[in-house]
Amino acid sequence: MSDETTGLPDGEVGRLGRALIEDIPDAVIYADREGLIRFWNAGAARIFGFSPEEALGQSLDIIIPERLRKRHWDGYDHMMATGRSRYAADKLLAVPAQTKAGEALSIQFTVVPLHDAGGGIEGIAAVLRDVTPTFQELKRLRAGARGA
Amino acid sequence: MSDETTGLPDGEVGRLGRALIEDIPDAVIYADREGLIRFWNAGAARIFGFSPEEALGQSLDIIIPERLRKRHWDGYDHMMATGRSRYAADKLLAVPAQTKAGEALSIQFTVVPLHDAGGGIEGIAAVLRDVTPTFQELKRLRAGARGA
Numbered sequence: 001m002s003d004e005t006t007g008l009p010d011g012e013v014g015r016l017g018r019a020l021i022e023d024i025p026d027a028v029i030y031a032d033r034e035g036l037i038r039f040w041n042a043g044a045a046r047i048f049g050f051s052p053e054e055a056l057g058q059s060l061d062i063i064i065p066e067r068l069r070k071r072h073w074d075g076y077d078h079m080m081a082t083g084r085s086r087y088a089a090d091k092l093l094a095v096p097a098q099t100k101a102g103e104a105l106s107i108q109f110t111v112v113p114l115h116d117a118g119g120g121i122e123g124i125a126a127v128l129r130d131v132t133p134t135f136q137e138l139k140r141l142r143a144g145a146r147g148a
Numbered sequence: 149m150s151d152e153t154t155g156l157p158d159g160e161v162g163r164l165g166r167a168l169i170e171d172i173p174d175a176v177i178y179a180d181r182e183g184l185i186r187f188w189n190a191g192a193a194r195i196f197g198f199s200p201e202e203a204l205g206q207s208l209d210i211i212i213p214e215r216l217r218k219r220h221w222d223g224y225d226h227m228m229a230t231g232r233s234r235y236a237a238d239k240l241l242a243v244p245a246q247t248k249a250g251e252a253l254s255i256q257f258t259v260v261p262l263h264d265a266g267g268g269i270e271g272i273a274a275v276l277r278d279v280t281p282t283f284q285e286l287k288r289l290r291a292g293a294r295g296a
Contacts, residue, residue, distance in 0.1 A: 008178075008186060008187050013166050013169070013170070013187070014162035014163070014165060014166045015162070015262075016165070016169060016178055016187060016262065016273060017162060017164070017165025017166040017167075017168060017169045017170075018161050018162045018165040018166075019165075019260060019262050019263075019273065020165060020168075020169055020176070020260055020273050020275070021161070021164060021165045021168055021169075022161070022165075023260040023261075024258050024259075024260045024273075024275060025258045025260075026258050026275060028168070030156075030164055038156060039156050039161070039164060092277060092278075092279065092282075108277070110172050110173045110174050110277075111172075112167060112168055112171045112172045112173075113171075114163075114164065114167050115167075125164060125167070125168050125172075127168070127172060127174060127275060129240060129256070129258075129277075130240075131240065134240075134282070134286070137286065138282070138285065138286060138289070141286070141289035141290065141292075141293055142289065144289075144293055145289055145292055145293075
């Protein structure tokens with residue numbers, strides 16, 4: 001059987017997907033219905049400073065600044081209930097995050113819900129990039145443009 | 149058997165990977181040794197304007213501005229030969245790309261080589277984001293800062 005929309009045989013799509021989520025330099029994180037981390041790749045370890053052993057089973061709170069946690073979980077629950085993000089698919093999200101060492105990051109991410117056999121949502125996967133240098137430069141330049 | 153570094157059972161990693169590369173809003177593209185497109189998800193279709201039917205089997209040239217093709221293939225061949233990108237894993241690449249309609253985009257991407265059973269490289273997968281609005285703003289602000 002071959003994947004309808006993408007041309008690769010079914011088994012190859014799984015193999016490609018597995019290689020990609022394990023080895024891509026981006027952070028790939030999967031969290032279950034309760035928001036507990038169930039997948040944490042090497043990119044996530046590099047960007048956030050937590051090893052897989054430290055991150056797995058923990059709440060996503062470990063990378064969310066305390067002041068933003070309520071907003072995060074409101075959005076998480078909304079997606080868990082509806083299957084939809086509050087953000088359009090073509091809008092990238094850039095939000096503050098934090099490392100194990102407490103360092104502030106700007107993270108750009110996309111999300112995808114994972115469905116169980118019954119069509120319910122069993123968790124949410126995200127691909128996250130550290131865009132801190134770009135957003136620091138933008139912030140500095142915006143402030144300069146306002147001051148000029 | 150369970151994945152050593154990430155905690156999920158093996159089959160679950162494949163299922164997560166498959167769901168992610170098919171449904172993530174990012175463009176996920178896989179090209180073989182010859183640079184021909186073998187996987188093209190819905191995100192790629194949305195960002196670049198080519199349907200899977202139009203993109204599969206084509207060269208990556210369809211999304212690369214002509215002036216940048218030589219540089220692209222030099223980098224592609226380098227990664228194919230060595231398994232390494234010329235760029236550090238923690239550096240995001242932002243490069244010009246083009247849509248089916250000929251529109252210019254700024255694309256930020258990460259890459260991962262796919263290995264065959266013998267350890268050779270059989271292709272390269274990429275996760276691409278359209279960061280055109282951010283890079284247009286950056287360019288405008290940088291020009292303004294120089295002019296001030």
